[in-house]
Every structure is written in C-alpha cells, then in structure tokens.
Amino acid sequence: MKRTRICDLLGIEYPILQGGMLWLATAELAAAVSNAGALGMISPYGGMEKNEDPSENLRIQIAKSKKLTKKPIGINLPLNLPQSGILLDVLLREKSSIVITAAGDPSLYTELLNQEGVKVLHVVSSVKQAKLAEASRVDALIVEGVEGAAHVGFDELPLFSLLPQVSDAVSIPVIATGGIVDARGMVAAFALGAEGVQLGTRFVAVEENIAHPNYKQAIIKAEDTDTVVLCRKLLPTRYLKTEFSKRLSELEESGMSVDEIRDFLGYSRARKGQLEGDLENGEAYGGASAGLIKEIIPAALVVQRLVEGYQRIVKKII
Numbered sequence: 001m002k003r004t005r006i007c008d009l010l011g012i013e014y015p016i017l018q019g020g021m022l023w024l025a026t027a028e029l030a031a032a033v034s035n036a037g038a039l040g041m042i043s044p045y046g047g048m049e050k051n052e053d054p055s056e057n058l059r060i061q062i063a064k065s066k067k068l069t070k071k072p073i074g075i076n077l078p079l080n081l082p083q084s085g086i087l088l089d090v091l092l093r094e095k096s097s098i099v100i101t102a103a104g105d106p107s108l109y110t111e112l113l114n115q116e117g118v119k120v121l122h123v124v125s126s127v128k129q130a131k132l133a134e135a136s137r138v139d140a141l142i143v144e145g146v147e148g149a150a151h152v153g154f155d156e157l158p159l160f161s162l163l164p165q166v167s168d169a170v171s172i173p174v175i176a177t178g179g180i181v182d183a184r185g186m187v188a189a190f191a192l193g194a195e196g197v198q199l200g201t202r203f204v205a206v207e208e209n210i211a212h213p214n215y216k217q218a219i220i221k222a223e224d225t226d227t228v229v230l231c232r233k234l235l236p237t238r239y240l241k242t243e244f245s246k247r248l249s250e251l252e253e254s255g256m257s258v259d260e261i262r263d264f265l266g267y268s269r270a271r272k273g274q275l276e277g278d279l280e281n282g283e284a285y286g287g288a289s290a291g292l293i294k295e296i297i298p299a300a301l302v303v304q305r306l307v308e309g310y311q312r313i314v315k316k317i318i
Helices: 005-010 027-035 054-068 084-093 110-115 127-135 159-169 183-191 213-221 243-253 258-265 269-274 299-317
Strands: 016-018 040-042 073-078 098-102 119-124 140-144 174-177 196-199 227-230 237-240
Touching: 005 140, 016 027, 016 040, 016 299, 027 040, 027 054, 027 073, 027 299, 040 054, 054 073, 054 084, 073 084, 084 110, 110 119, 119 127, 127 140, 127 159, 140 159, 159 174, 159 183, 183 196, 183 299, 227 243, 237 243, 243 258
Parallel strands: 016 196, 040 073, 073 098, 098 119, 119 140, 140 174, 174 196
Antiparallel strands: 227 237
C-alpha cells in the first residue's frame, strides 16, 4: 500500500486512523487498531463512568494502552472541553507523542506541544480553518466533511468538495474523514489529495468497541437515508435516525431556542445512547455511509480490508 507522509509523521505502517469517539475510544480499541498497523485513538472520556474525573480516566487509559501495544497511539483532545488544559498536562506527563485537537483555536496548545516533541493534528471543516491551523504550525490536518458522524462544520461542506480545496491551499499533509468506511472511499480520498483517512462509524461496529449492542445494531441495520443532520442552531450534528433524533427534530421544528436545545441535550445524552443503548433518550451518531456497514468484525480486519481493497482497486485503475 502507498506509504505517505502521514506514515512517517506518526510512525505507522498504514495511513489509516481511528476516530476519537468521545465515550467509546478506549485503550483496548486503540491498541487493536494500532497493533494492526494503523493509528488507534484514546479519548479522555473513553469508557468513563458518569461524574468521574476525565483527567484520571485519561491517565488510566494511557497506562492500559502501554500494556497492550508498543505501537503509537493518538490522544483526542477537543479544545472546548472544560478541562482541556488539565488533560493536556496529563498527556504530557504520560509522554504521549500524538495529539489530535479539534473544536477550538489550533494555536492554543500547539506551540507547547511542539516544544515537547508531540505531533499535532487538527480537525478542520473549511479552507479558512485549514490555513489558520497550518499557520499555527500543526503537523497535519484532518479534513472533515459533512458526511461524518457527530459534530460537523457549520458550512456543511461535503468531503469530496472540501478535500481538494484544502489540499490545494496548504502544504502540510491532509487526512480525509467523513463517510469513509471502505477501500473505495479511501482510494477516492487519495485521488483528491489526502495522504491518510480517518474512520469513525466503521470503528464503532467492531468487536473491540465498548458501544452498546443496540447502537452497533442500529449502525449495521442503517440504509442510505437513515442519517440526518440536526442541531444547526447550536452545532450541526449527524445522527442515526432513531426515536431520539425524531423527537429532537420535532422540537427544533417547533421553534426551540439555542438555549432550550442545549438544555434538552444536557451532558450525557451521547453516553446514554452509545454506552447504555437507550436510543429513545440518547444520542446515536452515525456517518452518512453507515448503510455500507453490514457486520461487526474485529478492528484488525477493518484495517486489513482497507489495505487489501486499496491494492485491488488501484491495480484495476492502472
């Protein structure tokens, strides 16, 4: 498979990244992905119980990961988290070497991380954001299209329209994410300028993910029209179509204000849906290509199929 700057930057065999799913990205999942030659990701909230300390949870998850793999693992650090500074201190003390930042100003911690030898990848959803992140000296960009699960950019730009424009606008490596679940999407992303891909929803429906079976089954039962973007007044978010998303849609159409929507969503709706399996009262995120996911398989098999499928498709094209 094509080796890119992303492989050299991150010290991985294949330019494939697991998404940093807030409640689901545990050490066990990350290690399974990294041991397969890709880059696994840990979230500070991965597997955390309600009202526990995410900084302590992050420390525990990092410690677990070191016992499970010697390969590189990334840390997901949303900059809008209340404890982002404390979480940064934890990952530096634990000698983490790769950080993925999002949802905030990329210049906030990048200089400090660079000084500590940490590689920084930042998630962007527009050319303007990409240029700002490059100017902030991040090492690579994760370009997110509106097809992705969970929070998407306010401009709701499709990945294959956004990706080549970002690739033309910056010189640092670009990773594509949003609706990519198989080798076909990976080859297409590479053709448009990406040097790596990140998969979220596909890595929910794997054996090592702690997501509730109800959530996993909702993904593999999804068809092409079974996701929807809601919360445009607050932060555009792609959901699987469930009883919860139907209720949220009705409330938005009734004229709820931004504050009312925020109060309705509360703190742990995502945890309730994804970890507890309550799809009537909890959020269930899903990428627009969820309809392509038909089975729950080991994480390593996801990586293997991407690599082997990429090779077959490229040979056909050539």
